[in-house]
Amino acid sequence: MKKIALPQLIPQNICLKCDICCRFSEEFSHWAPYILKEEIADFSSEKIFPFFIKSYGINLNLKKEKDLFICPFFDLSHHRCSLYPLRPFDCQLYPFVLFYNQTYTGVVLGIDLQCPYLREIEREYLLNFALKLKEILEETSTLEMIYQNPGIIMSPHPNFQPLILWDKLNKIIFGKNLGLKIISLEDREIFKQFFMKKNITFSYAFEYLYAWKDIAYLLWKIIDKELLVFWKQKDDFFLLLSPGDALSLPVLSFIKNFLGKEIIIKNIGEEYLNFFKKNNWELKSEGQEYIYECEKIATLEGKDLKSRRWQSNYFYKHCLPRVRELKNEDIAECLELYVNWAEEKRRKNRPPYYFMLIEDNFFAQRRLLIDYVKLNLAGIVIEVEGKIVGYSFGYPLNEEEFCIFSEITNLKFKGITPYIFQEFCRKLKNYKFINAMDDAGLENLRRIKCAYAPLRIRRLYSAKYIQGEGFC
Numbered sequence: 001m002k003k004i005a006l007p008q009l010i011p012q013n014i015c016l017k018c019d020i021c022c023r024f025s026e027e028f029s030h031w032a033p034y035i036l037k038e039e040i041a042d043f044s045s046e047k048i049f050p051f052f053i054k055s056y057g058i059n060l061n062l063k064k065e066k067d068l069f070i071c072p073f074f075d076l077s078h079h080r081c082s083l084y085p086l087r088p089f090d091c092q093l094y095p096f097v098l099f100y101n102q103t104y105t106g107v108v109l110g111i112d113l114q115c116p117y118l119r120e121i122e123r124e125y126l127l128n129f130a131l132k133l134k135e136i137l138e139e140t141s142t143l144e145m146i147y148q149n150p151g152i153i154m155s156p157h158p159n160f161q162p163l164i165l166w167d168k169l170n171k172i173i174f175g176k177n178l179g180l181k182i183i184s185l186e187d188r189e190i191f192k193q194f195f196m197k198k199n200i201t202f203s204y205a206f207e208y209l210y211a212w213k214d215i216a217y218l219l220w221k222i223i224d225k226e227l228l229v230f231w232k233q234k235d236d237f238f239l240l241l242s243p244g245d246a247l248s249l250p251v252l253s254f255i256k257n258f259l260g261k262e263i264i265i266k267n268i269g270e271e272y273l274n275f276f277k278k279n280n281w282e283l284k285s286e287g288q289e290y291i292y293e294c295e296k297i298a299t300l301e302g303k304d305l306k307s308r309r310w311q312s313n314y315f316y317k318h319c320l321p322r323v324r325e326l327k328n329e330d331i332a333e334c335l336e337l338y339v340n341w342a343e344e345k346r347r348k349n350r351p352p353y354y355f356m357l358i359e360d361n362f363f364a365q366r367r368l369l370i371d372y373v374k375l376n377l378a379g380i381v382i383e384v385e386g387k388i389v390g391y392s393f394g395y396p397l398n399e400e401e402f403c404i405f406s407e408i409t410n411l412k413f414k415g416i417t418p419y420i421f422q423e424f425c426r427k428l429k430n431y432k433f434i435n436a437m438d439d440a441g442l443e444n445l446r447r448i449k450c451a452y453a454p455l456r457i458r459r460l461y462s463a464k465y466i467q468g469e470g471f472c
């Protein structure tokens with residue numbers, strides 16, 4: 001990528017004397033420098049990103065240094081950035097930051113008041129500098145680049161002071177005055193109430209939707225008492241959650257208004273297909289979800305599960321595992337396991353589509369693990385000789401059904417997959433059903449999921465309609 005050189009508000013000699021930047025209090029700090037997807041290739045020789053990171057920007061992994069976590073490019077002995085002239089866009093932008101306003105209905109260009117130098121600058125000067133900066137960002141097609149990197153836009157924070165509401169960027173993300181909001185942790189209760197009332201019959205819950213927030217814009221609004229959640233990412237733009245058969249006129253006209261000519265609605269359950277069939281929408285099968293009886297997996301009893309039971313016992317007898325609750329401190333080790341698991345798949349020569357899924361899932365898992373406590377997720381880890389060799393976590397869908405969002409294991413251990421599934425179901429004995437989500441259209445995954453004798457399979461569909469082709 002052609003390096004963008006942004007004008008700097010703070011002179012370099014002042015920055016070098018400061019002891020705030022480039023050091024962080026948390027390992028997975030949201031303040032960690034964000035590398036745009038366009039910048040990832042610049043770091044390929046450093047081998048700091050897993051091999052599958054290609055399509056999205058990501059925060060740098062920080063290094064532990066005494067009580068702090070530091071940027072891997074921070075040279076502690078000389079107290080400076082070791083790649084200063086080539087430092088990422090995010091670092092060049094600082095102390096300016098991009099963040100959502102308090103209502104998550106717009107993006108703001110503002111400043112981070114933690115930068116001590118800002119106390120010496122007059123607001124008017126700052127504002128003029130910000131306007132100049134915005135002009136440059138808009139001129140250099142950086143606007144499109146920022147849009148393609150949703151992870152660079154931060155949540156509002158008490159230390160952030162807004163300067164300019166960025167109209168041009170907001171129009172691209174939010175459309176024109178439609179009152180849509182970006183999903184945030186604060187929306188959890190509203191979504192929960194809605195899902196409960198609506199009795200949604202598949203794995204989508206707030207947690208699932210929130211998981212993708214670093215790689216896509218998840219926009220929502222309630223129209224005519226229906227919760228509409230849109231997915232906006234590069235060229236992918238659709239209604240993620242079908243309002244079922246409740247496509248009232250206000251709902252329909254809102255969807256048309258936002259999505260434009262091509263309307264795509266995903267995750268339509270079989271029970272809602274009639275409306276779409278009647279109105280000539282183009283329907284497509286989008287996979288299926290697997291639901292198991294919790295008690296049955298917890299015991300692995302029965303002839304149909306005999307070989308899984310045998311494998312699980314084999315792992316237990318030969319590896320003497322320890323099972324414990326997944327905790328916040330496990331994030332780094334779990335993500336490392338995920339990367340090793342992906343490496344193992346690479347050795348097996350899977351098709352490119354498979355690695356796109358691995359990449360997308362990495363971001364979703366990372367997000368849920370970072371916000372694990374805030375989201376009140378439940379999970380376990382399996383340890384062998386003090387090292388995590390498997391983890392699994394998820395969230396309840398309702399009082400009866402629990403959704404397992406993730407199950408990752410070190411496949412060198414024979415029998416570990418049925419063992420972790422069984423152990424997690426033992427812990428989830430208060431639930432009647434376990435939803436193991438879909439098979440992403442992968443034949444291998446379909447076979448594995450079927451091998452545990454699902455109680456039910458729920459099929460999901462998408463519907464497409466091109467406006468102006470004779471419907472409503």
Ligand code: SF4
Pocket residue numbers: 021022033071072073074075080081082083084087088091
């Ligand atoms: S890349 Fe350089 S400027 Fe950016 S956080 Fe790391 S050390 Fe600091």
